[in-house]
Amino acid sequence: MSMTFAGHVAVVTGAGAGIGRAAALAFAAQGLKVVVADLDTAGGVGTAEQIMAAGGTAVFMQCDVTLEADVKQLMAETINLYGRLDYAFNNAGIEIEHGRLADGTQDEFDAIMGVNVKGVWLCMKYQLPLMLAQGGGAIVNTASVAGLGAAPKMSIYSASKHAVIGLTRSAAIEYARKHIRVNAVCPAVIDTDMFRRAYELDPRKADYAAAVHPVGRIGTVEEVASAVLYLCSDGAAFTTGHALAVDGGAMAI
Template sequence: MGSAFSGKVVLVTGAANGIGKATALAFAAEGARLVLADIDSVNGEAVAASIRENGGDAQFSQCNVVDGEQVKALIGMIETTYGRLDCAFNNAGVEFEQSKLADAEETVFDRIMDVNVKGVWQCMRFEIPLMLKGGGGAIVNTGSIAALGAAPRMSAYAASKHAVLGLTRSVAVEYARQGIRVNAVCPAVIDTDMYRRAVELEPRRVDSIARLHPAGRVGKAEEIAAAVLYLCSDGAAFTTGIALPVDGGSTCI
């Protein structure tokens, strides 16, 4: 294992699968002490167990980030166990819709906004006080390239990710002088379970989705993890309030 984050306490939400899982494993490989959170306790526990089996330090806590009391309890547990929180990757999110706005369901809109926006807000409002007690920290929120432009047939999802960037930038300015950095990582299409479920419904879309990226392929979860670790690292000490695209060139066209 590496040592870039040796001894650092790191929280990853949405850690049971996909980008969250890949990021948890990457932090563990660099010596971090991990708290993993997700509503999926089976896969979340499995990720934590895998880290421990490989000599790492990880524990899992089931948490619905929409519920403020659950998030408060999660951060309270981190404070009781470790006394500090150095980094947080607020990654929990839900799948986007595939319909034009006038055909959308209100329940879908509410669910997307609750998890993708309120969930990030809930996490930061409890993470920040603990980070302040420790003299600062780094937060990375999961955005999307849908937050950097238009996303037809994904209007609620895009709106939620635009909101995440608004939260990220505003909070970055609020706490910059108190040693807390807040950034967002903005993936394009990434090869995760979420992506695979989508293409299983329409296998013909695989090639067309790949062509959306000048790199000619979809991204890997590990590539997003690498960006998150950079934003949390000392190498990014002068970086706050940014939305970092990791998108195979998608935002250039």
């Protein structure tokens, strides 16, 4: 796989923890300058500090991806600081609901759709013109295996991730001849704080989560980060509009 990242710039949203932090660290390890974006200041600063402690280049910028002004400022400050935007990993998201569709609330719907869908749309809205101006780039959005099929008792979350894949594929076709590639990663159950919050009250659910993956375990944030780097790399130069399952074989069943 060709990895020609040195000197390039990446923006990672939701980089204060979990998959976003792992991706930010992985980008930095390849020599990229990384803009660490998150609503959580402590988490975002922590990620940037980890990168710098390892000899990398990073800056934290606070951003609420549901607010157009925040996203616009994030991209403008990235250009002001580094002069370019080569890669974007639009990873910010919020966790699933746990109930049947008819038991969901409008507040849940608005919150989940606001971050998971509007946030991705806003980020691409302001990233794409920057990449057009410099002649190319690559974007990866975080979807989910819940966006590839049915997800009982998480219908709103599932709908939001189906929407992310739709945005990804549409943007990929629109910008394919402009040297901008747009793909998505679709993780299954990954060992994150979000996962631990969901299952901390019932360890049996954690055992079940491992069992539903044919490989017999849940995934790691580093494994998802590796998929993100691949989709951004020259090794994926002929890959766009793709929703890559990182799922231990779950979608093959």
